[in-house]
Amino acid sequence: MASEKLYGALAEFDTTASLFSACEQIRDAGFKKWDSHTPFPVHNLDKAMGLPASILPWLVFVMGLTGAGAGLLLQWWTSAVNYPLVISGKPLFSWQAFVPICFELMVLFCALGAVFGMFHLNRLPQLYHSLFRSERFARVTDDKFFISIEAVDPKFDKLDTVELLKKVGATHVELVEE
Amino acid sequence: MSGHHQVTEVDPASVTISAKHGLWAKLPIIFFCLSGIGIGLTLMGGFKSHEQIKQFYFSYLTAFLFWLSIGLGGLFFVLVQHAARAGWSVIVRRMAETLIAPLALFAVLFIPVALGAHDLFHWTHAEAVAKDPILQHKAAYLNLGRFYTFAAIYFVIWGGFGFWFFKRSTQQDKSGDRQLTRKMQIVSGPALLLYALTVTYAAVDWIMSLEPHWYSTMFGVYYFAGSVVGMFAVLTLIAMAARRAKVTADLLTVEHFHDLGKLLFAFTVFWAYIAFSQYMLIWYANIPEETAWYAQRWPGAWRKISVMIAVGHFVVPFFFLMTRITKRARLPLILAALWMMVIHWVDVYWLVMPTLHPETVHLGLTDLGCTLAIGGLYLGFVTWLWRKHPLIPVKDPRLAESAAFENF
Missing domain, CATH: 3.30.70 (Alpha-Beta Plaits)
Known part of the structure; x- marks a missing residue:
């Protein structure tokens, strides 16, 4: 051969x-x-x-910032722009109420970034080697x-x-x- | 695989501060002198007017709570290491044990708080309580008899466990008895339960009841979270000092500092989580008797302190300590630890002082004096123990495991 x-x-x-x-x-x-x-x-x-040290932590860091930012943007747009609704007399853009969702989306993006970033860096999925x-x-x-x-x-x-x-x-x- | 330390026998004399260590051996004297300076500064503040006396009591309470929190954080650390049978931490555990051995000292230091209860706590004013249905309702808990009795119980528990764990651990230095490790592990479980209860109640008694109408069920955890942050800052600095004084038999490595940095980071995040949770629930519900406490800290002069704490106690250290680079390099970690000590003090100050000065922030010599006076005395005893006992538990069965510890 x-x-x-x-x-x-x-x-x-x-x-x-x-x-x-x-x-x-x-x-x-x-x-x-x-x-x-x-x-x-x-x-x-x-x-x-x-x-060398893996670049995965940086990837996760950027994903975390993206997740938190996306969460903030989503809530700002839905509650202050697209469908403004006053809730218990608070300002439309009440960042305090948005923190938990930003936090959760940050965690979600970090986790997805970590798992799929790891797959990518390991060149997975790979059906043949x-x-x-x-x-x-x-x-x-x-x-x-x-x-x-x-x-x-x-x-x-x-x-x-x-x-x-x-x-x-x-x-x-x-x-x-x- | 690489660079494992083989710990066979550590000479206790090589890990104990002695006269040949120069300035390190003089630390107790230096701290006691600082305490003297602190007392001098406090006396300069004067005790003539009722204003000055009240200022002293509030400054003293701030300093007392700050240094007590370091000792209580240390007690938490030691108990958890035993409960979890932790291996990595054995090398730094003795350093934390020297922080908890003198916890009984705080029973004596509590005397001025007990004497000043009438000036500190509004609920001690019988005539005010008589006119106040809420305080009448709370009188079953907020009364001086219970206040003093509970304080005595806290100090028996903290002082007792602090002394007991230090005693057992230093006994093992001589005998090498493995049963002592087991005994400490067994006691650590119930001790943690008592610890959680007493710290929670103490935070309610000594800080939350400064504003007797206000309540927050998270308050005990808030004080606890800050305490552990402050303690890890101090423990990191002690470990740095021990390394510098060359009393670690080269067993203390960058891996241990990396872990201390991780814990400092983790509890900074935990503190922020608790602080924000407490704030958000009160903000959301918007009930006047709950919001009053934050209302006092947001408009006016206290606003800048509130912002400083949010940024300095969370945002900056969060990003600064996130990367392993800062946790494994000496100078950044020292700076972070020093900063966290300072901002933890500011946090305690922010908890206590708005009751005395609702409108303005009066950072004065009395605040500095009391902090130096109590801190000097406390750290004087802590560093005095360094001269009497090895700074590493030389015969702990898990010492070799700790020395070989590596982060992956």
């Missing part, structure tokens, strides 16, 4: 500790387009991989740990990268096609 493009190299590890130190070495080798795969969250793996071609990769949901380095990474080299992955402690390395 020479016409198939190469996706990258997939390396298998037995323990979190060996994965952890391998990640640190891959990071230090200067790779950019690579990822680690584990059956459960491994704390501080993001630091070992040298990942090249790594699923590897049969061994199925055990990532069970008891094995993996590192994948993509062929599009400028540092990637068919032979050298496989060598490097073996050197940093992989128990098995394979090349995966797209």
Whole structure:
């Protein structure tokens, strides 16, 4: 199948500790387009991989402001512009009464922003991924740990990268096609 | 995974302030001197006219409630850590314990409030109550006999628990007895219930009853929320000081400060939630005997203080403390903690003082003097404990867990 493009190299590890130190070495080798795969969250793996802080908090912050602003706008327009109705002698635009709804919409927008922002940053939904071609990769949901380095990474080299992955402690390395 | 501390044995002497720590060892003297200066400033305010005497009592009540709130916030913190069997907080728990050990001191400091009850509380005036059907109706609760009895009960509970928890924890420093941790955990549950009741009643007795016609069922929580904010500000500053004095055996890390910052932020938001809820319900219902309290604080001179509290106690710290950057950097966190202490004092002042000066804001030397006098005395005792006991519970079974704690 020479016409198939190469996706990258997939390396298998037995323990979190060996994965952890391998990640640190891959990071230090200067790779950019690579990822680690584990059956459960491994704390501080993001630091070992040298990942920058997620932009998700900022996304949630902006969504929160949007939600609160939208809530205020909605209430201002409905109760002071479109259908002005005096309630218990209070001004049409009574911000005190609007706070709870602004607050709730802020929370709602934050929650939606957090969940869907997370989906987006994780590139989900994704129905197909090249790594699923590897049969061994199925055990990532069970008891094995993996590192994948993509062929599009400028540092990637068919032979050298496989060598490097073996050197940093992989128990098995394979090349995966797209 | 990375940089876990292996805590085997912490030498108690290395985490106790001693003569070799220079200025840190002199903190008790410095605070007692500040207290002396405070007393001097208070005396300068004069006690000749009835006006001056009333000013003293109100300033004193403000200062008393402010410093008491720091101790009560500390008691809440210690109780909750035990009830939740918290691991991360063990390193800073002793610092909070030094805040609660001298809580009994406030029973003595309460004497001027007890003596000044007639000048502070309108409901103590028998002739005024006789003409006032509402106050007659409330007389079953608002009377001096009950007022003093309840105050005595509060101080027995606060002083007792403050001393008890400090004593057990410092005992463990020597014996390493794990049963003490269990004992403290068992007591913390019922103690929290008593704590909630006493703080609520005390806030009603000593602050809300300044305006005896007014009532708000949220008032106890309001004082509590402010107390915890003030306490986390003080606790953060103590932890910063301990770090600076190098009495933390390098176990206190940026992770603990990050958590203290998070709690300061969280309780600032909680305070705002309570403050706004109380305000909005009263605003919405618009019943004269309820709105009177806010009406006194909105028109006129008190309006700018009200705005200052809304902005300074919520809006600014909310955005400032939201990001992890400010909570993990030293200077921004110190500034935030100092500011929250100041604005918490303003909040207490705003609760008490409009009763005395409905039309104007008189920030005077007596206010400063009383705050220094009580604060100096209280913090003098707190820092004196730092010289007697390790600032870290060296044999707490969860110390290693606390030292290894990291935020993800």
